[in-house]
Amino acid sequence: MRAAMARRxxxxxxxxxxxxxxxxxxxxxxxxxxxxxxxxxxxxxxxTYGPRPGDVARVQAIGLEAWLERQLDPxxxxxxxxxxALRAMPTLTMSIADLQREYPRPDAETRRKLAAGNLDPRExxxxxxxxxxxxxxxxxxxAARMLRAVTSERQLQxxxxxxxxxxxxxxxGKGEVRWYLTAYERDVIRPHALGRFPDLxxxxxxxxxxxxxLDNWLSARPGYVVRGxxxxxxxxxxxxxxxxxxxxxxxxxxxxxxxxxxxxEVARAFTGWTIDRPRQDARYLYRPPLHDYGDKHVLGRVLRxxxxxxxxxxxxxxxxxxxxxxxIAGKLVRRFVADDPPAALVERVAAxxxxxxxxxxxxxxxxxxxxxxxxxxxxxxxxxxxxxxxASATRAVGxxxxxxxxxxxxxxxxxxxxxxxxxxxxxxxxxxxEAWVNPGALLARLNFALSLAEGRVPGVRTDLTxxxxxxxxxxxxxxxxxxxxxxxxGRVSEDTRAVLTAQxxxxxxxxxxxxxxxxxxxxxxxxxxxxxxxxxxxxx
Amino acid sequence: xxxxxxxxxxxxACALAATAGPPRFLTRAAGAAEARGKxxxxxxQRGAVxxxxxxxxHADPAYYAARPSIALPRPRRGDTAAAVDLDGFFALHPVLAxxxxxxxxxxxxxxxxxxSPDVTRSHFDAQDxxxxxxxxxxSTPDGWLGRAAGALPAGGSPFRTVALGARLPRVLRxxxxxxxxxxxxxxxxxxxxxxxxxxRGFESLYREGVADLLHGTGRETFExxxxxxxxxxxxxxxxxxxxxxxxxxxxxxxxxxxxxRADVGLRIAFADVEGWxxxxxxxxxxxxxxxxxxxFGAALAAFARDLGDRMxxxxxxxxxxxxxxxxxxxNRGTDHGHxxxxxxxxADVRGGRIIGGWPxxxxxxxxxxxxxxxxxxxxxxxxxxxxxxxALPAAAPLFPGWTIPPRTLGLFA
Numbered sequence: 001m002r003a004a005m006a007r008r009x010x011x012x013x014x015x016x017x018x019x020x021x022x023x024x025x026x027x028x029x030x031x032x033x034x035x036x037x038x039x040x041x042x043x044x045x046x047x048t049y050g051p052r053p054g055d056v057a058r059v060q061a062i063g064l065e066a067w068l069e070r071q072l073d074p075x076x077x078x079x080x081x082x083x084x085a086l087r088a089m090p091t092l093t094m095s096i097a098d099l100q101r102e103y104p105r106p107d108a109e110t111r112r113k114l115a116a117g118n119l120d121p122r123e124x125x126x127x128x129x130x131x132x133x134x135x136x137x138x139x140x141x142x143a144a145r146m147l148r149a150v151t152s153e154r155q156l157q158x159x160x161x162x163x164x165x166x167x168x169x170x171x172x173g174k175g176e177v178r179w180y181l182t183a184y185e186r187d188v189i190r191p192h193a194l195g196r197f198p199d200l201x202x203x204x205x206x207x208x209x210x211x212x213x214l215d216n217w218l219s220a221r222p223g224y225v226v227r228g229x230x231x232x233x234x235x236x237x238x239x240x241x242x243x244x245x246x247x248x249x250x251x252x253x254x255x256x257x258x259x260x261x262x263x264x265e266v267a268r269a270f271t272g273w274t275i276d277r278p279r280q281d282a283r284y285l286y287r288p289p290l291h292d293y294g295d296k297h298v299l300g301r302v303l304r305x306x307x308x309x310x311x312x313x314x315x316x317x318x319x320x321x322x323x324x325x326x327x328i329a330g331k332l333v334r335r336f337v338a339d340d341p342p343a344a345l346v347e348r349v350a351a352x353x354x355x356x357x358x359x360x361x362x363x364x365x366x367x368x369x370x371x372x373x374x375x376x377x378x379x380x381x382x383x384x385x386x387x388x389x390x391a392s393a394t395r396a397v398g399x400x401x402x403x404x405x406x407x408x409x410x411x412x413x414x415x416x417x418x419x420x421x422x423x424x425x426x427x428x429x430x431x432x433x434e435a436w437v438n439p440g441a442l443l444a445r446l447n448f449a450l451s452l453a454e455g456r457v458p459g460v461r462t463d464l465t466x467x468x469x470x471x472x473x474x475x476x477x478x479x480x481x482x483x484x485x486x487x488x489x490g491r492v493s494e495d496t497r498a499v500l501t502a503q504x505x506x507x508x509x510x511x512x513x514x515x516x517x518x519x520x521x522x523x524x525x526x527x528x529x530x531x532x533x534x535x536x537x538x539x540x
Numbered sequence: 541x542x543x544x545x546x547x548x549x550x551x552x553a554c555a556l557a558a559t560a561g562p563p564r565f566l567t568r569a570a571g572a573a574e575a576r577g578k579x580x581x582x583x584x585q586r587g588a589v590x591x592x593x594x595x596x597x598h599a600d601p602a603y604y605a606a607r608p609s610i611a612l613p614r615p616r617r618g619d620t621a622a623a624v625d626l627d628g629f630f631a632l633h634p635v636l637a638x639x640x641x642x643x644x645x646x647x648x649x650x651x652x653x654x655x656s657p658d659v660t661r662s663h664f665d666a667q668d669x670x671x672x673x674x675x676x677x678x679s680t681p682d683g684w685l686g687r688a689a690g691a692l693p694a695g696g697s698p699f700r701t702v703a704l705g706a707r708l709p710r711v712l713r714x715x716x717x718x719x720x721x722x723x724x725x726x727x728x729x730x731x732x733x734x735x736x737x738x739x740r741g742f743e744s745l746y747r748e749g750v751a752d753l754l755h756g757t758g759r760e761t762f763e764x765x766x767x768x769x770x771x772x773x774x775x776x777x778x779x780x781x782x783x784x785x786x787x788x789x790x791x792x793x794x795x796x797x798x799x800x801r802a803d804v805g806l807r808i809a810f811a812d813v814e815g816w817x818x819x820x821x822x823x824x825x826x827x828x829x830x831x832x833x834x835x836f837g838a839a840l841a842a843f844a845r846d847l848g849d850r851m852x853x854x855x856x857x858x859x860x861x862x863x864x865x866x867x868x869x870x871n872r873g874t875d876h877g878h879x880x881x882x883x884x885x886x887a888d889v890r891g892g893r894i895i896g897g898w899p900x901x902x903x904x905x906x907x908x909x910x911x912x913x914x915x916x917x918x919x920x921x922x923x924x925x926x927x928x929x930x931a932l933p934a935a936a937p938l939f940p941g942w943t944i945p946p947r948t949l950g951l952f953a
Contacts, residue, residue, distance in 0.1 A: 215819045215820060218819075220870055222870075236870035237870025237871070239820075240875055240876070244661065244876075254662065254678075255678075260659065260661065260908075263661075383754070415706075415722075417706030424814060430707075433753060434713060438707065438708040438719065438720035438757060439698075439719045439757055439761035439764055440705075440706060440719065441707065442758060442761050443721075444726075446729060446742050447729065450729070450738060454732045456732060493749060498748065499745050502744070506737060525732075526731070526737065526738060530738070533742050534745050535745065535754045539754075
């Protein structure tokens with residue numbers, strides 16, 4: 001089965017590569033290449049949060065190449081439906097200053113009572129209403145991220161927001177970060193998710209969320225003494241946290257060729273990059289008195305006392321470094337192709353990174369046009385992350401999701417191990433199968449499949465009738481055939497088909513009538529849950 | 541109980557025999573006599589705990605000079621804010637006082653300068669090395685506790701190796717297989733009606749087909765669900781008045797104790813405890829680190845109390861990827877350092893003693909002029925703990941590429 005699909009994929013690949021060639025030659029009226037469904041399904045598995053009912057036909061209608069180009073240029077894709085739904089969440093458009101004011105931390109009195117443990121829940125709710133707590137900010141962000149994953153038409157953009165957020169991870173649970181998260185994702189990650197890597201890197205380096213999460217806002221030249229304010233007289237000093245993760249996780253990679261001495265020098269270069277009024281509007285500010293004006297030796301180069309420029313020069317140095325291109329290329333190929341990225345493709349994507357000045361679209365085009373991407377070896381080879389599993393199941397059954405439902409779905413992904421904004425280490429969440437496959441997490445997946453199919457997720461309306469296309473429930477084999485066609489198109493193994501067919505003999509599944517005249521009413525929900533829980537559905 | 545479980549496992553074996561590739565736990569010779577095996581509980585303080593605050597070298601002349609605002613007060617009888625003296629040189633952080641009775645009972649040993657031969661100060665790398673057991677080598681596919689599980693003799697329980705948490709940690713990866721779970725109470729198939737039908741359906745889906753990671757995991761999942769149900773582990777309330785602190789870590793230890801008391805064949809348990817990366821405002825006898833340590837100590841003390849006599853079978857090993865700078869930084873915190881403190885707790889430990897040498901905190905004694913130097917390679921400690929307590933062959937290859945040192949640390953009689 002896999003082999004047959006593989007052959008179709010290869011055939012289609014030749015066609016699609018040809019199509020790229022034709023378009024590249026400037027032919028405008030070339031006949032639309034016909035791509036087979038298996039190829040389109042594979043691309044949908046990798047470039048979207050999984051196919052919805054009817055997606056294959058929609059891609060066929062405009063052609064795979066054109067569809068991919070639209071995904072690469074999300075501004076051209078109308079997304080008014082999801083944008084309308086997002087308006088139910090007021091925090092998403094608010095500034096840091098507004099969020100600090102509208103959703104403040106509990107006041108000193110409330111905090112004292114809380115710490116002492118003598119505040120009953122009712123009193124607590126009155127003193128500090130739930131809808132005015134900072135937790136609401138994170139809740140709306142989690143709901144918004146899931147709502148977009150499930151319903152946005154700009155699917156590749158959402159995939160890349162997730163990718164870059166994990167690459168430049170910050171953690172909602174650390175200090176002020178929760179008030180900065182909204183702006184960080186909206187103003188830094190999202191606008192550059194399909195833009196240029198240098199812009200993304202520079203924007204993260206200046207944002208209070210990153211400055212706070214990795215402590216750079218507190219880093220100062222050795223021996224600096226605070227001159228005013230509540231900390232007057234305190235000695236501040238160098239903090240290496242941001243410098244280290246900048247080299248290891250944001251740019252060069254851990255084997256990218258730097259030393260502890262480089263980390264310290266980079267930390268010195270960024271002294272003075274801080275946050276002004278962190279509990280109000282929290283703007284990036286360069287404070288000259290904090291800066292270490294001595295020469296810095298970074299990766300064999302000397303930076304000479306440029307003040308704020310020192311940090312900018314470090315970023316420029318890292319952007320140009322060949323290790324950065326290779327590191328970013330490796331992670332992109334891992335996301336779209338395979339856990340163990342094919343080295344030759346990584347090299348080609350790294351070359352595209354260098355020649356395009358880190359243009360993310362250019363790198364993605366190299367991946368999407370590569371034989372490795374469409375290779376039969378990789379189809380179905382990636383295990384879905386929990387958020388990918390939850391979103392793809394919800395999309396596959398064609399469920400209608402409101403804001404409350406989106407939060408419930410985000411919670412479900414957290415239960416399987418991936419809570420949005422809840423990764424505390426700067427690595428973000430891993431993108432490899434071993435991290436996500438274990439008995440506890442598998443059980444959580446199966447339980448989510450059941451609650452989704454049985455309509456038990458609050459705010460998520462699952463209408464399986466549409467999915468089975470009005471199949472007569474007295475014909476369980478027809479119901480099953482339509483579920484498989486809808487949920488696992490082209491991907492169901494003979495073993496899985498046999499197991500599911502055997503289920504049709506169970507009275508609990510087909511609910512035999514009392515007078516035993518035959519199957520009366522197939523339990524579509526139970527069957528659908530089994531399909532969503534099947535091994536094939538855990539893969540993309 | 542024992543018979544039921546064996547019967548269940550053998551039944552499972554028969555049902556599976558007809559299909560491709562038996563699951564990993566059955567290849568461990570199911571049905572062999574299950575002596576009540578000893579249990580190793582490994583706890584990872586993620587984020588690099590400040591060992592110098594956990595166990596304070598109050599008599600080292602450089603300690604107070606290096607830490608003007610975050611040092612712990614010298615031990616003073618009757619002063620609960622002061623460090624708790626152990627041997628005239630070292631003292632416990634005041635909030636770790638619940639561990640003092642274990643030290644006095646000689647069941648707690650402390651390794652104050654333990655760490656990696658690798659110099660990395662990256663959390664990610666150092667955790668990776670401490671879990672793979674191969675400092676400096678990234679490509680090691682499995683973890684040292686996973687290899688320890690593989691070196692155990694026959695034992696058919698899917699609960700033989702368990703991690704509390706949603707993701708399987710690197711340290712437990714390996715051919716022997718391991719189970720990761722967040723909650724015993726929720727470890728079940730939950731359907732609106734007839735959950736048994738759904739459970740059996742899912743089970744069949746993972747029983748058939750190729751023997752890959754996903755299917756193998758599926759098979760283990762269902763054996764584990766059935767076994768947990770029949771053993772009734774979740775019905776066991778904490779015994780002997782044990783009072784676990786609220787929060788993830790207390791919950792983890794409470795559930796590990798349930799698994800031990802329910803006799804489900806646990807041999808290796810692993811849990812994380814987070815929040816040790818105290819770059820800013822670390823605090824001293826009160827504050828951020830004190831709050832984390834209070835929870836940590838209270839949970840360990842509750843665990844020992846809960847298990848009571850069963851502690852005779854249990855050894856607890858704590859670890860952290862590295863320590864923190866000897867000197868406090870400009871933000872009244874500490875940055876990434878080198879050696880840190882690890883603890884070993886158990887009935888067969890020669891406790892009430894400091895294990896391994898103390899390198900000293902004077903500038904010239906520090907590693908790279910800034911950090912506590914390593915006197916005990918973590919591999920030496922882990923190897924001796926695992927081989928002795930789990931009765932593995934002394935030459936068990938838990939740490940590839942490393943020569944087992946001939947001298948013991950003297951942890952065990």
